[in-house]
Amino acid sequence: MLHFEDITVGSTQSFGRYEVTREEVTAFAAKYDPQCFHLDDEAAAATHFGRLSASGWHTCAMTMALMVANMKTHPQAGLGSPGVENLRWAKPVYPGDTLRVETEVLEKRRSASRPEMGLFRSRIRTLNQNDEVVLEMTSTGLIRVREAEAAPA
Amino acid sequence: MLHFEDITVGSTQSFGRYEVTREEVTAFAAKYDPQCFHLDDEAAAATHFGRLSASGWHTCAMTMALMVANMKTHPQAGLGSPGVENLRWAKPVYPGDTLRVETEVLEKRRSASRPEMGLFRSRIRTLNQNDEVVLEMTSTGLIRVREAEAAPA
Numbered sequence: 001m002l003h004f005e006d007i008t009v010g011s012t013q014s015f016g017r018y019e020v021t022r023e024e025v026t027a028f029a030a031k032y033d034p035q036c037f038h039l040d041d042e043a044a045a046a047t048h049f050g051r052l053s054a055s056g057w058h059t060c061a062m063t064m065a066l067m068v069a070n071m072k073t074h075p076q077a078g079l080g081s082p083g084v085e086n087l088r089w090a091k092p093v094y095p096g097d098t099l100r101v102e103t104e105v106l107e108k109r110r111s112a113s114r115p116e117m118g119l120f121r122s123r124i125r126t127l128n129q130n131d132e133v134v135l136e137m138t139s140t141g142l143i144r145v146r147e148a149e150a151a152p153a
Numbered sequence: 154m155l156h157f158e159d160i161t162v163g164s165t166q167s168f169g170r171y172e173v174t175r176e177e178v179t180a181f182a183a184k185y186d187p188q189c190f191h192l193d194d195e196a197a198a199a200t201h202f203g204r205l206s207a208s209g210w211h212t213c214a215m216t217m218a219l220m221v222a223n224m225k226t227h228p229q230a231g232l233g234s235p236g237v238e239n240l241r242w243a244k245p246v247y248p249g250d251t252l253r254v255e256t257e258v259l260e261k262r263r264s265a266s267r268p269e270m271g272l273f274r275s276r277i278r279t280l281n282q283n284d285e286v287v288l289e290m291t292s293t294g295l296i297r298v299r300e301a302e303a304a305p306a
Binding site: 028031032033034035037047048049055056057058060061062064065068071078079080081082083084085086087088089114117 | 181184185186187188190200201202208209210211213214215217218221224231232233234235236237238239240241242267270
């Protein structure tokens with residue numbers, strides 16, 4: 001089980017394969033983002049999206065699904081996230097796309113207020129089958145410290 | 154139909170009512186964010202969340218649902234979003250919570266590359282039934298310009 005001490009700044013990972021289906025795109029949009037360009041082919045064709053595309057929040061959710069699946073094979077003592085910076089939906093995600101994720105750890109530090117936790121910032125990129133970045137963000141993750149009594153590094 | 158010309162910097166809106174159910178929290182988490190503290194009561198109780206809480210991406214999705222519902226009563230010629238800044242999950246969202254949204258327009262400008270579009274930045278806050286902010290972000294929205302031939306303001 002990976003803890004704060006095991007996080008290496010500069011380390012990278014590349015993983016995942018998520019097949020984006022039309023059925024899932026329209027189901028997510030119908031519930032959470034029922035704008036016409038996520039639901040209707042003709043309406044989407046009349047916008048800069050060109051054709052029916054996934055809600056940006058659906059892309060975030062699919063990215064998270066890939067990240068959690070990756071954590072199952074590389075278990076870590078994660079404790080959620082306080083937030084993300086500079087979330088950019090760089091390109092539309094279309095039904096038929098296949099998504100994957102690349103991450104890089106940018107920095108890490110012990111929590112000042114909760115000595116049992118550390119924080120690490122990562123650049124997260126989601127790419128499609130043409131290696132185009134569709135989503136980019138800088139995420140902060142919380143993770144358990146293995147030896148909480150040790151002096152903060 | 155609201156267009157770019159109708160967006161007023163400094164204008165605020167307060168709207169929505171979303172009842173967060175346990176069933177929806179665990180269904181979203183099972184599909185997109187199957188970390189134990191979003192799925193299992195005992196595991197959640199052992200973390201700083203205290204009890205089962207919604208995925209942060211689910212909170213984003215519920216916030217979007219409230220925003221799109223509000224657009225239905227105040228139709229606007231929206232064209233999606235290139236991204237958000239400083240997305241902060243300020244507090245956990247729990248089953249049984251009721252969410253609402255407050256927005257404020259911070260600035261607006263015509264697109265340099267696409268004269269038929271304008272951009273506006275908004276502060277978006279999602280609050281629970283105790284008026285606690287659970288989610289905060291600064292979002293950029295794209296919207297059609299009514300008179301694209303007019304000189305940019």
